[in-house]
Amino acid sequence: MRTILIVDDEKNIRLGLKAMIAREFPEAYTFEFAGDGEEALQLLRSVTIDIVITDIRMPVMDGITLINRIQEMVLKPAVIILSGHDDFPYAKEAIRCEVKEYLLKPIIRDELSSTLVRLENDLKLKEQISEQLSNSLQQREAFKESQLSYMLRHSHIDGETMRSKLGQIDMAWVETGFQVGVLHYRGTITGMKHSEFLARIQDELAHVPEHYHHRHAIIQDKENQLVLIAEQADLFPYLTERIAPAGYFMYSMGVSDYTRGAERLQPAYAEALEALKYTFLQSGPGSVSYESICHKNKDFTVPVATIQRIANMLGTDRNKEMSALLLEILDMKTVTQLDIGYVEAVSKALNELVFDKVFHVYGGESVEILRLFKKVGDISNFYYFSDYFHSVEGLVDRLNAYVRTMKTFHIDHREMKKATQYIQENFDKDLNMAMVSNHVSFNYSYFSQAFKEYTGESFVHYLKRLRIERARELLATTDFKVYEISERAGFENVKHFSRVFKEMEGVSPQEYRDLREVIS
Numbered sequence: 001m002r003t004i005l006i007v008d009d010e011k012n013i014r015l016g017l018k019a020m021i022a023r024e025f026p027e028a029y030t031f032e033f034a035g036d037g038e039e040a041l042q043l044l045r046s047v048t049i050d051i052v053i054t055d056i057r058m059p060v061m062d063g064i065t066l067i068n069r070i071q072e073m074v075l076k077p078a079v080i081i082l083s084g085h086d087d088f089p090y091a092k093e094a095i096r097c098e099v100k101e102y103l104l105k106p107i108i109r110d111e112l113s114s115t116l117v118r119l120e121n122d123l124k125l126k127e128q129i130s131e132q133l134s135n136s137l138q139q140r141e142a143f144k145e146s147q148l149s150y151m152l153r154h155s156h157i158d159g160e161t162m163r164s165k166l167g168q169i170d171m172a173w174v175e176t177g178f179q180v181g182v183l184h185y186r187g188t189i190t191g192m193k194h195s196e197f198l199a200r201i202q203d204e205l206a207h208v209p210e211h212y213h214h215r216h217a218i219i220q221d222k223e224n225q226l227v228l229i230a231e232q233a234d235l236f237p238y239l240t241e242r243i244a245p246a247g248y249f250m251y252s253m254g255v256s257d258y259t260r261g262a263e264r265l266q267p268a269y270a271e272a273l274e275a276l277k278y279t280f281l282q283s284g285p286g287s288v289s290y291e292s293i294c295h296k297n298k299d300f301t302v303p304v305a306t307i308q309r310i311a312n313m314l315g316t317d318r319n320k321e322m323s324a325l326l327l328e329i330l331d332m333k334t335v336t337q338l339d340i341g342y343v344e345a346v347s348k349a350l351n352e353l354v355f356d357k358v359f360h361v362y363g364g365e366s367v368e369i370l371r372l373f374k375k376v377g378d379i380s381n382f383y384y385f386s387d388y389f390h391s392v393e394g395l396v397d398r399l400n401a402y403v404r405t406m407k408t409f410h411i412d413h414r415e416m417k418k419a420t421q422y423i424q425e426n427f428d429k430d431l432n433m434a435m436v437s438n439h440v441s442f443n444y445s446y447f448s449q450a451f452k453e454y455t456g457e458s459f460v461h462y463l464k465r466l467r468i469e470r471a472r473e474l475l476a477t478t479d480f481k482v483y484e485i486s487e488r489a490g491f492e493n494v495k496h497f498s499r500v501f502k503e504m505e506g507v508s509p510q511e512y513r514d515l516r517e518v519i520s
Contacts, residue, residue: 002123003047005032007040007054007066008082017053017082017107024113037061041069049077051119056083067099078119082107144169145219148229152221152269159263166262171229173215179233180256180268182276183226186285186383194224197251201226204242212238225276227269233258240287252279252383253287277340281385296339302349303329310396311354315403322396330389347379350392358399415440416454419447420462427466428490433459467491468504475513482509 004021006014014033021029032047034040038061040054052070056063067079081094084105094102100122101115147169151157157165166172185197198220205216214232221227230236236255243250254276256268271290278288310325335343355377375381376395382388419440423431436459437447451459471489474480480488486497486509501509 001028001030002050002120003030003032004051004053005034005040005043005047005049005077007034007037007052007058007063009035009055009058011035013055017112020107020109020112021116024109025116037063037066037069040066044070044073044077048075050123051078051080051116053080053082056081067094071098078123080115080119144171144217148217148219148227149221151265152219152227155266157266159261162262162265166265169217171215171217173231174229174262174265175260177231177258177260178265178268179230179236179258180265180272181228181230181236181239181253181287182221182269182272183228183251183253184276184279186250186252186279194220198226201228201251204239208235208238227272229265236287243285243287250285252276252282252285254279255287255289257290274340280340280343280379280382280388281336283384283386293340297337298339298341300338300342300345302342302345304349304353307346307349307353310350311357314354314358314396314400315406317400317404319397319400322400323393326389326393326396330392332385335385343379343385347377347388351377355395355399358403412450413454415442416450419451420455423463424466427463428470428488430492431463431490463490464500464504468501471497471501471509472505472512475509476516485509 006017008014008017018031018033021031029051032043032049034043036058037054040052041061043049044052052066054063054066063081063083067081070076070079076098079094079099080101080103081099082103082105100119103111103115147165148171151162151165163172163175166174183201185194198218202218205218212232212235214230214235216228216230216235218226218228228235236253240253243253254272254274256271256275259268271294275288275290275293278293279286282288306325306329310322313322329346330343376388376391379388382391419436419442422436422439433448433451434444437444440447442450448459451462455462457465467489471485471491474485474488475482478485482498483494486494489497491497491500498508501507501512505512507515
């Protein structure tokens with residue numbers, strides 16, 4: 001359904017035109033109305049209008065001024081002029097402004113109907129051509145992107161083939177000079193899609209000042225980063241200056257050296273990628289040029305011994321010493337002087353010698369802690385070095401507490417096993433908890449708590465149960481007197497033995513023996 005805007009200072013004429021069109025073309029159009037050209041322009045700015053039917057002589061703004069203002073619009077509606085005057089100057093201006101029809105009042109229904117039919121056919125044809133052109137441009141752009149992506153990914157392509165392929169996509173200009181930038185989103189919009197990032201950068205490029213209007217191409221690489229290839233180098237400083245004022249729409253950018261020739265396309269892309277890595281060492285969004293980092297010192301040694309010391313200290317609560325060692329191996333002054341490979345190598349060593357070691361030594365329970373800090377294992381998960389350092393420091397603190405707990409657990413487990421074995425070997429002797437806690441060198445109170453956690457029962461109940469189990473065995477398999485069994489089971493006297501036995505078994509020792517004899 002199309003929309004018609006009827007512009008006339010007489011209300012009856014506006015309503016009469018609507019009724020005439022609606023009868024001839026039921027449910028084909030929706031209608032908007034304006035009493036003068038100024039009011040019509042306001043509607044054209046806020047509503048999508050397909051056809052404008054306007055009078056010429058109106059107050060405030062006449063129809064001739066209106067059609068001239070319509071010519072300034074990007075999306076121009078079709079225009080029909082209604083006039084009570086067959087003036088040549090008006091008709092001449094209408095022709096210049098590409099007015100579709102000049103109709104005289106009073107309106108003849110058939111003339112208006114045939115005009116609208118012809119306009120509808122013109123609009124449909126225009127839409128078909130526009131769609132075909134759009135599809136063609138989209139196909140062309142898709143072909144260009146696929147060719148560029150292929151050339152950036154495959155290093156085996158020779159220079160002559162590169163030149164041929166670039167010529168096919170209207171990029172032969174790289175022969176005379178170009179520069180490559182790789183852009184990575186660093187903003188705060190949660191869940192921004194890569195396509196939206198691309199659209200925003202394209203919009204930025206579409207509105208650069210005239211001075212920066214040079215040929216360029218932009219695609220997404222396999223890491224969903226944007227690769228911008230520009231004919232002139234001054235575009236990249238401009239984009240760098242735009243990063244901070246853009247507010248939440250922020251990104252980091254690595255920029256290659258300015259170069260020329262098709263065979264330099266892949267090396268320039270590699271330079272931009274390498275430069276992008278160094279934005280990790282910045283404190284916020286910005287750009288890094290390959291020229292500024294290509295001479296970084298690659299002669300470094302990974303401080304494995306220091307990292308091993310950190311691993312050895314886990315569980316000892318020497319947090320300050322571990323933090324000092326982390327500052328030593330990840331000192332910002334040192335890091336900025338060396339090749340980015342140093343940070344990558346240190347990260348790998350921390351993973352292998354510290355984080356992974358906890359997992360392998362202390363088992364699956366440590367996985368939960370590692371999940372909380374899963375990003376730490378890969379520095380590419382961090383935008384900036386400071387965030388990475390603080391996360392490493394936090395993980396080390398958490399692992400220190402965890403290892404301390406695990407060490408205590410393992411020590412307690414070992415000593416409790418030793419304690420229960422000692423009880424089982426000596427329950428028939430004069431034995432108490434003080435003697436057993438001394439045997440394993442534990443504090444009396446701590447031993448009492450640890451023993452209950454390990455066995456699920458108190459020391460006294462555990463000892464009674466062992467002695468009663470031994471007494472039942474002797475009652476069932478020997479002819480020893482009850483007092484003799486009491487002594488052999490470790491009870492101090494037969495009276496105490498009988499009382500404990502009845503508490504736990506429900507019958508006296510002699511009743512238990514008699515019952516066993518009847519059963520057997």
